[in-house]
Amino acid sequence: MRQDEELLRLAVVGAGMMARRRLAAFAETGRSRVLAVMAGSECGARVLADEWGAVAAASLTQLAALKPDALLVEVPHRVQDEIAAWALRQRIPLLLGGPLASSVEAGMELAALAASGGCVLEAGYEASYKPVWEEAGRLIASGRIGRPIAFRAVALWPGDPDSWYYRQADSGGMPLTHMSYAFLNPLRGLFGAPLRVSAFANAIKHAGDGLVEQETCVANLEYPDRVLGSLMAGYVRPCESRQWSVTVLGSEGMLEIDPTEMDAGSLCLSRGAERQCLAFDGEPDAFVRQAHAFIDAARGEPGRCRNPPDDALLDLRCAQAIVESATSGRTVSLA
Numbered sequence: 001m002r003q004d005e006e007l008l009r010l011a012v013v014g015a016g017m018m019a020r021r022r023l024a025a026f027a028e029t030g031r032s033r034v035l036a037v038m039a040g041s042e043c044g045a046r047v048l049a050d051e052w053g054a055v056a057a058a059s060l061t062q063l064a065a066l067k068p069d070a071l072l073v074e075v076p077h078r079v080q081d082e083i084a085a086w087a088l089r090q091r092i093p094l095l096l097g098g099p100l101a102s103s104v105e106a107g108m109e110l111a112a113l114a115a116s117g118g119c120v121l122e123a124g125y126e127a128s129y130k131p132v133w134e135e136a137g138r139l140i141a142s143g144r145i146g147r148p149i150a151f152r153a154v155a156l157w158p159g160d161p162d163s164w165y166y167r168q169a170d171s172g173g174m175p176l177t178h179m180s181y182a183f184l185n186p187l188r189g190l191f192g193a194p195l196r197v198s199a200f201a202n203a204i205k206h207a208g209d210g211l212v213e214q215e216t217c218v219a220n221l222e223y224p225d226r227v228l229g230s231l232m233a234g235y236v237r238p239c240e241s242r243q244w245s246v247t248v249l250g251s252e253g254m255l256e257i258d259p260t261e262m263d264a265g266s267l268c269l270s271r272g273a274e275r276q277c278l279a280f281d282g283e284p285d286a287f288v289r290q291a292h293a294f295i296d297a298a299r300g301e302p303g304r305c306r307n308p309p310d311d312a313l314l315d316l317r318c319a320q321a322i323v324e325s326a327t328s329g330r331t332v333s334l335a
Contacts, residue, residue, distance in 0.1 A: 008032040008295050011063055013083055014074030015039035015048040018097050021262070022072055022124075023052065025287035031295050035068050040075070060086055068092060070120075070298045076170040077102035077177065081110075084121075088113035093120035093298035095290075099180050099319075100312035102172035107316045111309035120297045122290075122305040123312035127186040129289040131280045132265035136248075136257050137190050139269060145250025148191065150228040155182035156243040157261070159215075159235025161206040166235065174212045175201075175326075176319040179219070179233045183246055185307075185315050186259070187231075190248075191223040193314050194321075195335045201326035205236045219322045 010032045012019055019039075026032045034052035039045035042058065049056040057063040060083070063071075071087045073080050074097035081101050087094045088110060100123045101107035114121035127133050140148055157178060164170040171177040188194070201214035216234030223229060237243055246257040253271035260266075264280040296304040321332040 005031065005299075008298060009035040009067075009069040010072060011036040011038070011057070011066065011068035011070070012048075012072040012074065013038045013063075014072075014097070015041065015044035016074060019048070019072070019074035022074065022095075022097065022287060022291070023048075025285065025291045026072075026295075028285070028288045029291050029295060031292070036063055036066050038063055040079075064090055070095065070294070073097060076164040076167075077172045078170050081106045084110050085113060088117055088119050088121065091117045091119050093294070095122045095124065095294045097124040099123060099172070099176055100307075100309060100316055102176065104313065104316045104320050107309070107313050111313060114309050120294070120305065121309050122294050122297065123307040123309075123315075124290075125181060125185040125307045125312070125315070126286040126290045127181070127183070127259065128189065128286075128306040129293070130186070130259065130265065130286040131283040132257065132259050132267055133186045133189060135278065135280070136255060136267055139255060139267075140190055140248065140250075144253060144269060145248065145255050145271065146252025147250060148225070148227050149249045149251060151187070151191075151230070151246060151248045153183050153187065153229065153231040153233075153246040154243055155179070155231070155233040156216075156237040157182070157233075157235060158237040159206075161211065166206060166211050168210060168212050171212065173319075173323060174214050174233075174235060175199075175217055175219075175322045176316065178235070179217065179231065179322065180315040180319045182233060182244070182261075183231065183259070184318050187229065187246070188314060188318075191225075191227050191229070193334065194221040194223055194229075194318055196222040196331055196333050197318065197321045197325050198331040199322040199325040201323075214323060214326055217322060217326060219325075221318075 034054040036055040037049040038057040046056040070093040199219040201217040203215035248255040268277040293304040
């Protein structure tokens with residue numbers, strides 16, 4: 001902890017795996033303590049609260065009465081929209097666990113609330129803080145693979161059909177919940193915002209009323225400077241072969257990125273007969289770096305967060321365009 005800095009009193013809504021992952025990251029900063037936990041399951045909230053010596057809050061009213069310095073939200077996206085709007089009206093600095101909102105419209109409302117109240121709002125794309133993506137950006141910007149031409153990305157995740165991720169209404173759909181994270185958000189950091197998208201999707205392994213309408217999707221994207229991309233992502237992963245990767249083709253070389261889902265990741269640069277591989281196991285954890293940045297922002301240090309509302313809205317718009325293209329059979333312009 002920095003000298004003379006008081007611990008950030010953090011409340012959390014949600015008690016699942018990702019809430020625990022992020023709370024561990026906040027704990028590692030040494031700059032925060034868990035004040036209260038609220039969750040859909042009161043039992044789950046009590047268990048997690050007991051682990052951190054915190055209060056198990058039964059309602060948002062009780063949570064507000066505790067006057068937290070900041071709020072972490074890790075819940076289904078439809079519920080997240082309501083809690084996020086409430087927190088911003090209370091002017092509580094807010095870190096969301098994933099996309100900004102369940103829709104572009106909801107995201108615009110949250111962005112407006114954050115702006116009008118001068119409140120910190122950070123979307124949960126920790127890839128923005130991941131050293132493997134930072135290094136990939138440096139290598140591309142420095143011309144190590146020449147001019148970028150195209151990329152191929154695969155992000156297959158074994159979704160649980162009984163989880164909220166598979167429920168269309170709760171999640172906002174697979175392209176928003178999963179593709180925006182893997183890898184629309186970090187790819188935008190490499191190539192800029194996409195200009196056009198043409199997408200195709202299906203639902204085969206688990207299909208039915210209320211389940212995600214795009215279970216597996218292939219999106220072809222055009223980026224500035226005529227960079228082309230193909231991203232296959234979805235909730236069907238039948239084996240453990242290379243199914244979470246990005247390969248970037250350049251005019252003078254190739255970059256193979258293995259960002260991994262939760263770990264530090266690695267990459268390999270190939271240029272002619274030369275091949276250089278880098279691992280990032282010793283680098284700072286992205287969740288911890290994001291926690292530090294959020295604490296700084298909540299303490300009044302502007303510009304620390306890398307996923308502010310206006311930026312995170314770009315990922316929502318891209319996910320929406322993918323759904324629109326897959327549904328209509330048309331190429332959708334984002335320019």
